[in-house]
Amino acid sequence: MVTVKVEFLGGLDVIFDKQRIHMVNVDSSETPTVKDLIDYIVKNMIRNPNDVDVFIENGTIRPGILTLINDTDWELEGGEEYELEDGDVISFTSTLHGG
Amino acid sequence: MTVEVPESILRELESLKLENAKLKAELAGEKEFNKYPMSLEEYKRYGRQMIVEDTGGVEGQLKLRNSKVLVVGAGGLGCPALPYLAGAGIGHIGIVDNDVVDTSNLHRQVLHNSNKVGMLKCESAKQVLNELNPHVSVETYPIRLDGANAFPIFAKYDYILDCTDTPLTRYLISDVAVNLQKTVVSASGLGTEGQLTILNFKNKGPCYRCFYPVPPSPTSVSSCQEGGVIGPCIGLVGVMMAIEVMKLIMEVYTEESFKPFLTSYSGFPTQSLRTFKMRGRQKTCACCGENPTITRNAIESGEVDYTLFCGSRKYNVCDSMERMSVTDFENDYHDRQDFVFLDVRPSHHYSISHFPSTHNIPLKKLRDMGGSISELQEHVPNIDKESEVVVVCRYGNDSQLATRLLKDQFGIPKVKDIRGGFFKYIDDVDPSIPKY
Numbered sequence: 001m002v003t004v005k006v007e008f009l010g011g012l013d014v015i016f017d018k019q020r021i022h023m024v025n026v027d028s029s030e031t032p033t034v035k036d037l038i039d040y041i042v043k044n045m046i047r048n049p050n051d052v053d054v055f056i057e058n059g060t061i062r063p064g065i066l067t068l069i070n071d072t073d074w075e076l077e078g079g080e081e082y083e084l085e086d087g088d089v090i091s092f093t094s095t096l097h098g099g
Numbered sequence: 100m101t102v103e104v105p106e107s108i109l110r111e112l113e114s115l116k117l118e119n120a121k122l123k124a125e126l127a128g129e130k131e132f133n134k135y136p137m138s139l140e141e142y143k144r145y146g147r148q149m150i151v152e153d154t155g156g157v158e159g160q161l162k163l164r165n166s167k168v169l170v171v172g173a174g175g176l177g178c179p180a181l182p183y184l185a186g187a188g189i190g191h192i193g194i195v196d197n198d199v200v201d202t203s204n205l206h207r208q209v210l211h212n213s214n215k216v217g218m219l220k221c222e223s224a225k226q227v228l229n230e231l232n233p234h235v236s237v238e239t240y241p242i243r244l245d246g247a248n249a250f251p252i253f254a255k256y257d258y259i260l261d262c263t264d265t266p267l268t269r270y271l272i273s274d275v276a277v278n279l280q281k282t283v284v285s286a287s288g289l290g291t292e293g294q295l296t297i298l299n300f301k302n303k304g305p306c307y308r309c310f311y312p313v314p315p316s317p318t319s320v321s322s323c324q325e326g327g328v329i330g331p332c333i334g335l336v337g338v339m340m341a342i343e344v345m346k347l348i349m350e351v352y353t354e355e356s357f358k359p360f361l362t363s364y365s366g367f368p369t370q371s372l373r374t375f376k377m378r379g380r381q382k383t384c385a386c387c388g389e390n391p392t393i394t395r396n397a398i399e400s401g402e403v404d405y406t407l408f409c410g411s412r413k414y415n416v417c418d419s420m421e422r423m424s425v426t427d428f429e430n431d432y433h434d435r436q437d438f439v440f441l442d443v444r445p446s447h448h449y450s451i452s453h454f455p456s457t458h459n460i461p462l463k464k465l466r467d468m469g470g471s472i473s474e475l476q477e478h479v480p481n482i483d484k485e486s487e488v489v490v491v492c493r494y495g496n497d498s499q500l501a502t503r504l505l506k507d508q509f510g511i512p513k514v515k516d517i518r519g520g521f522f523k524y525i526d527d528v529d530p531s532i533p534k535y
Contacts, residue, residue, distance in 0.1 A: 009363060010292055011321070050467055054319065064315025066361070068375050073361075075378040091375075093363060095315065098289035098323040098333070099176045099264035 001027050002084045004037065010094035012065065015051040026084060034069065035080040037090060055092075064095045136161055141234060145188050159349045160188060164234075166348045167191040167255060171244060171272055172262035173220040174198070175207040175328060176286050179337035180260060180344075182210065185228040185235045187345055192228065193256055194221040195240040203535075207330035244268060246398040246405070249275040258344050261285040261298075262337065264322060266314050267409045273298050273307030274403070277387045278395040283307075284343045286336045289326050291366040293336030296359075296377070297343060299387065300352065305359050308393070309381040317410045332366035339364075414496040416503050421515055425524040428489065428517050438487040439479060442521070443501040448493065452533040454521070462497045470508030488514040495520035 006022045013020045026032040026040055038061065046052055054062070060080070061067055067074040068091040069082055084090075135142070136157065141164075142149075149156050168189050170177050173196040184192055200211040200218050208220070215223045221239035228237050240252055244263075253259060253275050261272045261283055269285065276283045276299050283298040285307065299306045323333075339362070346352055359377040364370075386393040397403045423431070432438060442449055442457040449459040458479045468474040475482055482488070488511055492498040498516035505514045517524065525534045 009365070010294070011290060011326075048467060050463075057316070062315070062319065063311065063313035064319055066310070066375075071373060072376040073378045076376065093294075094319075095311065096287040096289045096292060096294050097264060097266050097269065097320055098326065098328055099172050099174055099262050099287055 001025050002032050002086055002088075004084055004086075004088045004090055006037070006041070007089065007091040007093075009091060010065075010096055012055070012092055012094045015046055015048070015054050017047075031083045033080060033084065034067070034074065034082045034090065037084060038080070061092065066093050066095065067091070068093065137164070141188070144232070144234075148187060153351065154349055162348050162350070163188045163345070164190040166257050167193070168258045168260065168344055168348075169193040169195065169253060169256035170260045170262055171195045171268070172264065173208070173210065173224040174204065174262060174264065175288065175323060175330070175333040176262035176337040176340060177260070178208040178210040178224065179334040180262065180341045181224055181228060182231055183338060183341035184344065185232045185237070187341070188232065188234060189344075189348070190234075191236050191238070191256070193238045193240060193252065194224050195242065195244055195252065196221040196224075197241050197243045203324075207328060207333055209330075209334065244271060246271065246275075246401060246403060250279065250395065250399060253279050253281060257281070258347055259283045260340055260344060262340070265409075266311075266320060267405045269307055270314070270408065271398075271405055274386050274393045274398055275395075277302070277306050277393075278398065282347055284340050284347070286340050288333035288336050288364075289321060289323060289328055291329050291332050293333055293339075293364040293366075295336055295339050295343065295362040295364070297347070297352075297357075300357050300359075301354055302387075303354065303380065304357065305378060305380045306384060306387045308386045309378060309384045310361075312381075312384070314409045317412045329366055332364070335366070336364055412496075414499055417499045417516060421502055421506075422495075422499075422518045423489075423515050424518050425527050428524070429528050432489060438489055439482050441479070441488060441490045441501065441505075443490060443492045443497050444521070448535075451535050454491070457491070462492070462501050465501055465504055468509075470504070470510070472509050472511075475509060482511075484509075484511050486511060486513065490514060490516040491524075492516075492520050493522055495523065 003023060003025050006024045008016050008020055026037050028036050042052055042056060046055060056062060069077040070089050074082060145160050148154055149160050166189055168184055170181055173194050198220050200215045200220055200223055202216055205211060205213065210224045210227045211220065219241050221241050225237045225239050228235060242248055249271060259272060259276050259281050261269060263269060273283060280302040282300050285298050286293065286295040297304060359379055360374050361377050362372065362374045364372050380387055382389050385391060393403055440457045442453055442459050443462045443465060445461045446459055460478055488505060490498040490501045495518050498520060502514050502516045505511045522534055525532045
């Protein structure tokens with residue numbers, strides 16, 4: 001089991017009881033990946049099924065949401081396949097457009 | 100024959116001679132000063148900034164004076180950025196904005212004021228900048244930026260500040276800048292948060308499309324008008340943009356030192372500023388990648404359809420028989436009590452002002468009920484499938500979506516919404532109600 005800190009920023013916290021920071025235990029037979037974490041979030045943390053498409057589109061993180069692994073763009077860390085380690089900080093932030 | 104010259108004329112002559120001598124001396128002095136690259140006034144004006152070692156002193160100041168910066172949008176981001184650019188002595192500033200000042204802008208768009216409501220934002224901003232620093236030339240472009248007009252404007256500037264407020268303009272600005280090899284300082288804000296980044300740095304860094312190859316769905320995009328914004332929160336991000344462009348001009352960032360980033364600011368509950376390390380330029384990028392399709396020609400010809408690319412929300416889901424005007428509502432319903440009046444705005448909007456005897460069921464809540472009339476009755480006890488229902492929201496968009504839900508999911512046939520919503524009613528029927 002791996003324990004990570006999960007953050008929902010840029011207004012995404014609205015679908016997580018307005019709570020920005022969550023400690024999450026991800027259980028998996030093999031080393032859990034970010035993909036496993038996303039599945040966990042969808043299954044266990046989004047209470048309202050209507051809110052799932054605020055977070056997920058076509059099976060992955062919705063366009064307009066940036067995913068960061070320890071403050072680094074997940075594209076630089078292997079994306080969904082990144083293997084989680086204890087203490088990792090995974091942040092999801094919605095892109096803002098207002099000016 | 101001698102002519103008496105009046106004393107007053109003689110005195111006038113004497114003072115003119117004096118003034119002439121003084122001007123001659125000044126002129127000679129000016130020539131003397133020419134061995135300095137700036138006027139004495141400029142030395143004094145920029146002194147406090149030049150003695151900060153990181154600016155490179157006079158050399159850095161001259162870089163600022165010789166630079167040309169285009170600011171697209173003179174709103175919540177542009178307003179706080181612009182006076183710092185002018186104050187710092189950036190020699191040429193362009194401002195693109197075709198919008199006019201509205202009272203609802205004033206809490207954050209600090210270059211405008213109550214006397215300027217209705218004035219073009221770019222002109223209002225120019226007025227302030229001219230008074231702030233006469234050494235800076237300010238050019239205004241009261242136009243809506245599009246693929247056809249952007250290129251000749253952008254071409255005149257070294258750096259672009261994206262202070263706009265929609266995904267559409269953000270893609271357009273980045274695409275045009277990539278094609279003209281310009282670096283963009285891009286920022287955005289909403290609510291209590293803001294984001295800041297540098298795009299296409301020296302034509303080597305990532306562009307907007309590298310970060311966001313697929314646009315967000317229009318339903319997930321919120322504007323300041325809709326989502327609200329705290330003035331100083333977005334203001335802070337605008338000020339940060341001014342810092343970034345100064346660093347670009349003074350070459351604090353170099354090709355070696357620059358690393359793609361995205362800075363994220365949160366104002367509430369505890370202020371925090373975090374800088375994320377971002378991906379570099381993407382080989383597969385449609386604009387700056389190896390096989391670009393977003394070319395100058397494609398943009399200027401309109402082949403790149405930004406409206407289609409970004410999409411738009413579908414609100415018109417009710418036909419005219421399902422809707423009524425604010426005057427119809429006033430005439431037919433105002434004095435009646437035998438109908439159910441639903442206001443579907445978010446509760447914190449509703450609490451600012453609302454019609455009496457309405458039930459506030461925010462659209463999201465209504466949607467979450469999944470068509471269960473018993474669940475709806477928990478909040479609106481007197482509603483049933485036979486009820487006559489009138490739905491209102493802020494502008495008459497969400498009320499249409501709610502009307503569809505009530506008719507199609509809850510199975511209530513007699514539902515109508517009010518065209519133009521609560522605000523249209525205030526404008527046309529009763530301006531004594533607070534509008535926000």
